[in-house]
Amino acid sequence: MRTLITIRKRGAGYIMDVATEHGLVRQGAQCGITPYESATAAASAMAQYAALSSNPDGGDLMAPPEVMEHVPQAWRCIDPQPLQYCVRCEKNTPTRVDGDDLCAICGLFR
Numbered sequence: 859m860r861t862l863i864t865i866r867k868r869g870a871g872y873i874m875d876v877a878t879e880h881g882l883v884r885q886g887a888q889c890g891i892t893p894y895e896s897a898t899a900a901a902s903a904m905a906q907y908a909a910l911s912s913n914p915d916g917g918d919l920m921a922p923p924e925v926m927e928h929v930p931q932a933w934r935c936i937d938p939q940p941l942q943y944c945v946r947c948e949k950n951t952p953t954r955v956d957g958d959d960l961c962a963i964c965g966l967f968r
């Protein structure tokens with residue numbers, strides 16, 4: 859399940875919900891007064907909960923436009939690792955996240 863991070867305006871600032879495959883891991887957390895502060899918190903949460911090393915399915919960020927414009931493009935949406943055919947175990951597997959060509963099931967380097 860993809861991670862979903864939502865940011866909403868609440869009172870003077872912004873709050874954040876983080877939903878992962880483990881459920882709602884953060885709810886209504888204060889994440890900044892200014893859009894820039896909130897964007898920083900959003901990018902950080904994406905790195906923590908949606909990066910492929912923590913969720914192979916990736917994740918999405920939903921935030922008001924004034925917040926989203928400060929979030930780097932690469933941290934707004936993280937797509938899953940494409941599956942690749944392994945010549946040894948003959949399965950379609952995700953390769954290792956750090957970019958090496960390594961089958962996640964049998965460990966064959968290609």
Ligand SMILES: [Zn+2]
Nearest residue numbers: 944947961964
């Ligand atoms: Zn393999």
